[in-house]
Amino acid sequence: MHAPGGRAGSTSAGTSTPLVLRCGPELSSPEGIEAQTCVVARGEEIWGRTYYRNATGTALSVVLGLMSPGGRSVRVHCAVEAGDEPAVCETPRRARRGELGDHEAVTEFAGRAGHGPLLLRSGSNPPGD
Template sequence: MLRLSGGRRAARPRHGGPGPRRLRLLALGTVAAAVAALPLTVASAGQVGEAGRTVVPAASRADAKTGGHGARRSPFLLGIGLATAARCGPALTSPDGIEAQTCVLTQGEDTWARTYYRNTTGGPLDALLSLMGPDGRTVQTHCATGTDDEPATCETPRERVRGAPGAYTAVTEFAAHGPDGALLLRSGSNS
């Protein structure tokens, strides 16, 4: 029997259910489990870290290099798929009506460049996205920009990381359409 204040005794539950002490222990265990699960919840929603570095979990996808037979195994697995790290420069807007942000993305052993842009000029643009690696290698992609003002993206092909992922940079140059088109905006991943 348990003693309560005032000299009365409390009877143990007859049905064998949890007493107050067990309920407190169960509540404490639930809180501990929730606290332990919080980092996984944040990781699945995406995290923003130092210097604009973003980590976004992505489900494992078929790698084009393996013919759609599954992604390569990677040391960057978080248990919920491959993590994609993004190093992005600032979002820029030109007086001519171009908005852009350029990033270097790394997922597992692959890296590539991506630019997010919006063309509000009303006319076509010439855009060139370049990914520059630590070994002097550059991969370039001509981006087809529409004349509407809807947000869009453009990416370089993925390539295997050579050296440190942080040694890669990306630049996008937007110019007026034509061979003599003036440069309207330059957006970089490390600006």
């Protein structure tokens, strides 16, 4: 599961400002979840994004958080239906503070509504950070 559109430098139709992604490794769980979490920036906006597949056969709950300098953070809950189709969960966009590397995104997958064990945790920090 690769972040669509490549890494740094991709643009969207009608937008000349490049979309920059800082992604952690692609991870998978024995239960059938695959995920990759990224910090995404375009111009002065920044947000968290996770790309995932849920092949567990059950609906899951996902919490995606974006931590920024100065203790600022935002978090969202995404409902993940059972199925093996690729999908995306994103935080709201906010004004970027500092450099891209000053921000971190973390995603946690658990049973529906957060009940049940933690099945997978995915982060935006590339190996070696």
